[in-house]
Amino acid sequence: MSSGMVDENLSSKVELFLGLRNLPKMDYFGKTEAKVCVYVKDFRNATEICIGSTESVRNSLNPDYQSTFVLEYFFEENQKVITRVFNADDEAGEYDVNSRAFIGQATFTLGDVVGTKGQEKLIPLLNAQDQPLKGYNGVQNSQVLARVDEVPGVNECARFTITGFDLDPKSTSCCFGRTSNPFLEIHKKRRGGGGGDGDEYVSWQKVFSTPVYRRTLNPRFNTFSIRKQTLCNSDDRAEIMFKVFHQGAVKDPQLIGQGRTNFKQILKMVDQHDQARRALQKSATKLNLRGMLLPLIHPDLVTAHGRRYKNSGVLLFNRVEVYKEASFLDYIQGGLNLKLMVAIDFTASNGEPNDPASNHYIDPTRRTLNKYEKAIEAIAPIVVPYDSDQMISVWGFGAKLLDTNRVSHYFPLTFNSDADEVKGVPGIIDVYRKCFTRVDLSGPTMLHEVIQAASRVASLPFTQSTQHYSVLLVLTDGVVNDMKATVRQIEKASSKPLSIIIIGIGDADFSDMKILDDDNGKLDVERDIVQFVPMKMFRDSDTGRLSAEVLSEIPAQVLSFMKKKNVQPMQRRKMMSGLAVPDLADRPSTADVDDGDDDDVDNDVLLPGTPDN
Incomplete structure (x- = not known):
C-alpha cells in the first residue's frame, strides 16, 4: 500500500488584477466610464467562457479595478484570457462586440503575464477592426494592464x-x-x-x-x-x-x-x-x-x-x-529563467520536404503546417514567455551537411556555432524552413550528442541568486539507434537543471522509447527528467492536449531539482520599469466606483493506554 499525498496536481490559484491605460474619451461632458468583461478559453472549452466583469469606473481614462478574478494556473496549458472593454455610460447598455458600447479588446495568456518581470504586463487594446486603439491624445495606443498574484495559502x-x-x-x-x-x-x-x-x-x-x-x-x-x-x-x-x-x-x-x-x-x-x-x-x-x-x-x-x-x-x-512549500510559481516570480532548446530530426525516414506525404513537407503557400511545425507551435509558445530574452537554441541531427558532405548528429540550424539562437517561435519556424537548402536527409537517428549539448547549456553557473532551468524539446520520427549512449547522457544530465521532452512524430512504433521515459525507475538517474509522448495519440486539432501532456511534468521536475539542491525561491522581482502609470488625480476614488448592483466535535472518549513505538 502506497503512502503519501495522492494529489500531485502542481497547479496554483492566481488572482488576476486589471487596469486600463490611455483610454479614448467616449463622453462629451466627461471622461470614459469603462468596465471590462473577462472571458477564458483553453483546450477543454471549444468556446470562450465569461467568468465575470469588473465594476465601472466613472470619469477615468486610466482606471484600476477593484474587482479581481481567481483562476487556476497550469504551466503546461495555453490559458487564453480575453478582456473586452465597454463604455458603461452608453445608453445602448449592451455588452456585445457589435454594440456601440464596445471600445476594444485585448487577448493574452496567463503564461504571458506570469513570465513577465513583476508578473505585470501591458497588452494593446484592439478596436472592432482589430487595429490598435488610439488613446485620448491620438498618439499613444490604449492598453490593458494585467497583473497576477498567487493566491496565498494554496501552497x-x-x-x-x-x-x-x-x-x-x-x-x-x-x-x-x-x-x-x-x-x-x-x-x-x-x-x-x-x-x-x-x-x-x-x-x-x-x-x-x-x-x-x-x-x-x-x-x-x-x-x-x-x-x-x-x-x-x-x-x-x-x-x-x-x-x-x-x-x-x-x-x-x-x-x-x-x-x-x-x-x-x-x-x-x-x-x-x-x-x-x-x-x-x-x-x-x-x-x-x-x-x-x-x-x-x-x-x-x-x-x-x-x-x-x-x-x-x-x-x-x-x-x-x-x-x-515553495511552488513552481514562487520560483518563476522570483526570477527563475527557463531556457528552451529545440532539436529536430532530419533523418531520411521522414521523407523529402517537397513530398506532401512527408513529415517535413514545406507548403509553398505557407498556409499549412507539417507535423514538426505543429509540434513546435504547440509546445514552444508555452515555454518561451518564461525566458527573459526569448532566444531559443535550434539544432538538427541526422542530416548530411552540404558544406562538409558529412552526416552530423548535432548542428545549429543557423549554421553558426557561435550564434545558435533565434528569436521566439517565428525564429524557430524560419530557420527550420530555410535549412533544407543546406542539408540532405540522412541518418541514423542518434540523440546522445544533442542531449550532451543541452547538458552543457544547463551546466552554466547556478547559484541561489542566478537561477536557471533548461528544457530540451526533441522531435523525432523513429526509435533511436544509440540507445545505450543516449541513456548514459540522460543519466549524467539528471543532476543538472534540465528536462528533456521527446515527441514522436509520425506513425512509427515508439514502444522502445519508453526506456528513456524512466517512470519505472530502471535508469541510474538522480531524478526523472525525460517525458516521451507520441504525437499520433492526439488529433491535429488537439494541440492543447498535446502541450498539456508533454509539459505537465515540468513543474514537478523543476521543484525536485530545487529541493535536491536546497535552493529557495528568490525574492519576487520588482515590476518592469516604464509602465504607463496614471496620474494620481486620475485614479478612481471610492465614490467613483459603481458596482453595477441598483464546529464542534464530540470528544467524549476513554483515556488511552501507552503507545507502541
Whole structure:
C-alpha cells in the first residue's frame, strides 16, 4: 500500500488584477466610464467562457479595478484570457462586440503575464477592426494592464504526527494474542451537483494513506506531510474524516473506526495537548486528555450496542505543523529563467520536404503546417514567455551537411556555432524552413550528442541568486539507434537543471522509447527528467492536449531539482520599469466606483493506554 499525498496536481490559484491605460474619451461632458468583461478559453472549452466583469469606473481614462478574478494556473496549458472593454455610460447598455458600447479588446495568456518581470504586463487594446486603439491624445495606443498574484495559502502544507490508542483487535494469533494490523486513511468531503433543483450529493475522497503497522493496538504512525489544498481545499473548517482499518492476510481491509473533525479543531486539540503537557511538567497532577482526542467510531457497533458503546479506539494528534512549500510559481516570480532548446530530426525516414506525404513537407503557400511545425507551435509558445530574452537554441541531427558532405548528429540550424539562437517561435519556424537548402536527409537517428549539448547549456553557473532551468524539446520520427549512449547522457544530465521532452512524430512504433521515459525507475538517474509522448495519440486539432501532456511534468521536475539542491525561491522581482502609470488625480476614488448592483466535535472518549513505538 502506497503512502503519501495522492494529489500531485502542481497547479496554483492566481488572482488576476486589471487596469486600463490611455483610454479614448467616449463622453462629451466627461471622461470614459469603462468596465471590462473577462472571458477564458483553453483546450477543454471549444468556446470562450465569461467568468465575470469588473465594476465601472466613472470619469477615468486610466482606471484600476477593484474587482479581481481567481483562476487556476497550469504551466503546461495555453490559458487564453480575453478582456473586452465597454463604455458603461452608453445608453445602448449592451455588452456585445457589435454594440456601440464596445471600445476594444485585448487577448493574452496567463503564461504571458506570469513570465513577465513583476508578473505585470501591458497588452494593446484592439478596436472592432482589430487595429490598435488610439488613446485620448491620438498618439499613444490604449492598453490593458494585467497583473497576477498567487493566491496565498494554496501552497500551505501540514505535517502530522499521530498516535492511535486502544484500537479494537481484529485478529488473534497464538504468539501475539488479540491484535490488529492497522493503517490510517484521511478522506475529505466533496460536494457535487445532484439530480434535482439545487440538490447536492456528498461523497468522500481519499487523500492520504499510511503503510500497514503490524500487530499493534497502539500504533505511532510515521510523521507525514500533506498539502492543505489536498487535505481540505485550504478551508480550515471543511470536514475531514480519519479512518483506521485492519489489514488481514487475505481478506479486504476491515474498518476499525472512523472520526470526523476539521483542521481548525485539530489545531485546537494540539494546543490543548501542549498546554496540558506543560502543566504536567510543573506539577504532579494526572494528565487528562479528555477533549484532546478524536474517537474512532464503528457505525455497526453503534447500532448493535447503543449507548453502551464508547468507541473503537482514539487518535491523538501529537504534533501538527503548518508550513509553506515553495511552488513552481514562487520560483518563476522570483526570477527563475527557463531556457528552451529545440532539436529536430532530419533523418531520411521522414521523407523529402517537397513530398506532401512527408513529415517535413514545406507548403509553398505557407498556409499549412507539417507535423514538426505543429509540434513546435504547440509546445514552444508555452515555454518561451518564461525566458527573459526569448532566444531559443535550434539544432538538427541526422542530416548530411552540404558544406562538409558529412552526416552530423548535432548542428545549429543557423549554421553558426557561435550564434545558435533565434528569436521566439517565428525564429524557430524560419530557420527550420530555410535549412533544407543546406542539408540532405540522412541518418541514423542518434540523440546522445544533442542531449550532451543541452547538458552543457544547463551546466552554466547556478547559484541561489542566478537561477536557471533548461528544457530540451526533441522531435523525432523513429526509435533511436544509440540507445545505450543516449541513456548514459540522460543519466549524467539528471543532476543538472534540465528536462528533456521527446515527441514522436509520425506513425512509427515508439514502444522502445519508453526506456528513456524512466517512470519505472530502471535508469541510474538522480531524478526523472525525460517525458516521451507520441504525437499520433492526439488529433491535429488537439494541440492543447498535446502541450498539456508533454509539459505537465515540468513543474514537478523543476521543484525536485530545487529541493535536491536546497535552493529557495528568490525574492519576487520588482515590476518592469516604464509602465504607463496614471496620474494620481486620475485614479478612481471610492465614490467613483459603481458596482453595477441598483464546529464542534464530540470528544467524549476513554483515556488511552501507552503507545507502541
